[in-house]
Amino acid sequence: MGGLITFSAFFILLLNAICVYRLVKGPTVFDRAIGVSLISNNAVILIVIIGFIFGRVDMFFDIALAYALLNFILAIVLGKYFERRGKRA
Amino acid sequence: MINVVSGVLIALGLFFLAVSCLGVVRLPDFYTRNHAAGKSGTLGAILVLGGLAIYNGWDIVSLKLLIILVFFFIGGPTATHAVARAAARHGLEIWTLKNRQPHDPEKLAGDEPRAGAAEEDGR
Secondary structure, three states, X not given: OHHHHHHHHHHHHHHHHHHHHHHHOOOOHHHHHHHHHHHHXXXXXXXXXXXXXXXXXXXXXXXXXHHHHHHHHHHHHHHHHHHHHHHHO | OHHHHHHHHHHHHHHHHHHHHHHHHHOOOHHHHHHHHHHHHHHHHHHXXXXXXXXXXXXXXXXXXXXXXXXXXXXXXXXXXXXXXXXXXXXXXXXXXXXXXXXXXXXXXXXXXXXXXXXXXXX
């Protein structure tokens, strides 16, 4: 079971490295927003898994929850900002 | 038994995370990419966190994991919907079979986005 958890940590790291492609080469800014959102989602899971690997889940969970809140607020604010800018232009 | 159930859940979650990442990289349009990122990403995150919570057992840490799972369940589709609504009001065109134009025709000129097309335009 510990082997599966370590494998999933490295697998999620690999997925994040693949998602950087969309972040760098998105044609519009919304594609980049999606890339950032997906990478942050994977990073939250990665933080929880790292907590399981180190045996300190109670400490790493708080970091993961704060990061998830930041990710959510980032997506909402990006949507609001570009929606308003599109209306004005 | 608990190890088997949590292992199956974590493996399924990793599969869905891989599907979402592949969809975001490979699909042709913003809206299809958003569809892949929203549903598969949320489902994969929920499955992985649920598997970890089952593996941990019944204590306060598992309850905290359930809290972050519920937050993913509510916040993920909301964020996806916010970005998609912003793109729709911004005026992004939907990719169809009849109109295969990429949504930014200045950067990508052909049917298929060639490698290095953005650099040729001097960006």
